[in-house]
Amino acid sequence: MEVRGQIAEVRTLTFTSAIGPLTSDLSQNLRYIKFMPDGSTAVVRPARMARGLVRIPGDKSISHRYAMLAAIAEGTSRFHNFSEARDCASTLDCVGKLGCVWKREQDKDKDDEGTIEVHGVGPRLNAPAEILDCGNSGSTMRMLSGILAGQPFTSELRGDESLSRRPMARIMTPLSEMGARISSSEGGRPPLRIHGGPLKPIHYRPGVASAQVKSCVLFAGLFAAGETVVEEPMRTRDHGEIALRAFGAEVERTGNASRIVGGQRLRAIEAHVPGDLSSAAFFLCAAALFAGSQITLPGILMNPTRARLLDILVQMGLKISVAHLEEHQGELVGSIEARGAKWRGTVIAGADTAALIDEIPVLAAVAPYTEGGLEVRDAKELRVKESDRIAAVAANLRKMGAEVEERPDGLRIPGGQHLHGAELDSFGDHRIAMAFAVAALRAEGETTIHGADAAGVSYPAFFQELETVAGR
Ligand code: S3P
Numbered sequence: 001m002e003v004r005g006q007i008a009e010v011r012t013l014t015f016t017s018a019i020g021p022l023t024s025d026l027s028q029n030l031r032y033i034k035f036m037p038d039g040s041t042a043v044v045r046p047a048r049m050a051r052g053l054v055r056i057p058g059d060k061s062i063s064h065r066y067a068m069l070a071a072i073a074e075g076t077s078r079f080h081n082f083s084e085a086r087d088c089a090s091t092l093d094c095v096g097k098l099g100c101v102w103k104r105e106q107d108k109d110k111d112d113e114g115t116i117e118v119h120g121v122g123p124r125l126n127a128p129a130e131i132l133d134c135g136n137s138g139s140t141m142r143m144l145s146g147i148l149a150g151q152p153f154t155s156e157l158r159g160d161e162s163l164s165r166r167p168m169a170r171i172m173t174p175l176s177e178m179g180a181r182i183s184s185s186e187g188g189r190p191p192l193r194i195h196g197g198p199l200k201p202i203h204y205r206p207g208v209a210s211a212q213v214k215s216c217v218l219f220a221g222l223f224a225a226g227e228t229v230v231e232e233p234m235r236t237r238d239h240g241e242i243a244l245r246a247f248g249a250e251v252e253r254t255g256n257a258s259r260i261v262g263g264q265r266l267r268a269i270e271a272h273v274p275g276d277l278s279s280a281a282f283f284l285c286a287a288a289l290f291a292g293s294q295i296t297l298p299g300i301l302m303n304p305t306r307a308r309l310l311d312i313l314v315q316m317g318l319k320i321s322v323a324h325l326e327e328h329q330g331e332l333v334g335s336i337e338a339r340g341a342k343w344r345g346t347v348i349a350g351a352d353t354a355a356l357i358d359e360i361p362v363l364a365a366v367a368p369y370t371e372g373g374l375e376v377r378d379a380k381e382l383r384v385k386e387s388d389r390i391a392a393v394a395a396n397l398r399k400m401g402a403e404v405e406e407r408p409d410g411l412r413i414p415g416g417q418h419l420h421g422a423e424l425d426s427f428g429d430h431r432i433a434m435a436f437a438v439a440a441l442r443a444e445g446e447t448t449i450h451g452a453d454a455a456g457v458s459y460p461a462f463f464q465e466l467e468t469v470a471g472r
Helices: 060-071 086-097 138-148 169-177 211-221 239-246 277-289 308-315 351-355 360-365 380-384 389-399 430-440 452-457 462-469
Strands: 033-035 042-044 049-053 076-080 101-105 115-119 154-158 181-185 189-195 227-231 251-254 257-261 270-272 294-301 319-328 331-339 344-348 371-376 405-407 410-413 423-425 447-450
Touching (some): 042 430, 060 115, 060 211, 138 211, 211 227, 211 239, 239 251, 239 257, 277 308, 277 331, 277 360, 308 351, 360 389, 360 430, 389 430, 430 462
Parallel strands (some): 344 371
Antiparallel strands (some): 076 115, 101 115
């Protein structure tokens, strides 16, 4: 990856080019993407190019953590470019039910997504009068549980159908060891009932590499008398540690261990949320599909625990340059310019799989178009995401005529394949909906994606933005 001081030419293919303002109605007749009147079925037509500038919304992982920590901080926090994802709305809704007042100020003239103001309650939240609905958001349920474990009241958390199938034992075990009483439905699935209180510090070694688990335990560590340590099997994203420090807490990191001493008070902050690299991945892959494409993405999160994606894309042949590197509240941010050239295959395994876990669906969806194909290993976590992402990718690729080998913990997708348009399902999973919208741009004929509105879970304006960059 080339890092330089300035992007020589920043193309600004405007958002108004094809469909008018971002909020425009996608049921109108568009060039590449059309939503059916049901509002959830998208039809994607093939393109020959991806070109333009996209302002990627604020990072979802950071937005969740900011909202939760602001709720238990003292004072009023302000977050610019806070994610508009449905998942982050679930977090805001939950902290609201715990007594935290927040408001969104939308400034449509500005480039970013608007500002959230959160009035901190301090370390002791209010007992909720109703069940906390986490919607589709595993991050909300797992990380908020860490804070609720330290509260002197009982709370109940539930989720939608997909979240109700997801494993929660991974947070129940450490929180129970710390002294919280937690019950779940059979097999450690939501809904959860958490009876919190004063906690004991622990030295925890999670069995899975999970940043949600790490953040959950570190947040609980704020309420424990002494030092809590999380020693992860593999390095995962460190937004929890960085956000805790931004709010004034001391968090130490040595090797794969993060430590926090309980009883530290958090102070409100003002922060700009960097653009979400996992959302940027869809546009980077769209650029990779067509030699001659050029996509500019300003203000993107460059945190090294997330940016492995860029190395892999470069290895696969995408030309990437990064400019305007800055730091916002401990998070690295930069502008990306990507140009499509060759598109080669690769193998993703081990620590890379953990680092790319959210981007594997889109990398796999476009893998048949590579020279050499893609092999993904050590990815059994993908089976317990918003959908079983290994099965979902394999099923959709096969419908598009691709050869694909599905394995218990991964996939092997030969390269040099030609896909045709087909009738696909998002499986209610935002990343599957978006991954196949990108793959559809290079297929022969139209692709119909049922449940495409799932994209709103992380990226409500995704289809509008994809329309602006697709071209002939
Ligand atoms: C996230 C961590 C990852 C990722 C998820 C967001 C986070 O999940 O897949 O989209 O914000 O910490 P796991 O912690 O389950 O690996």
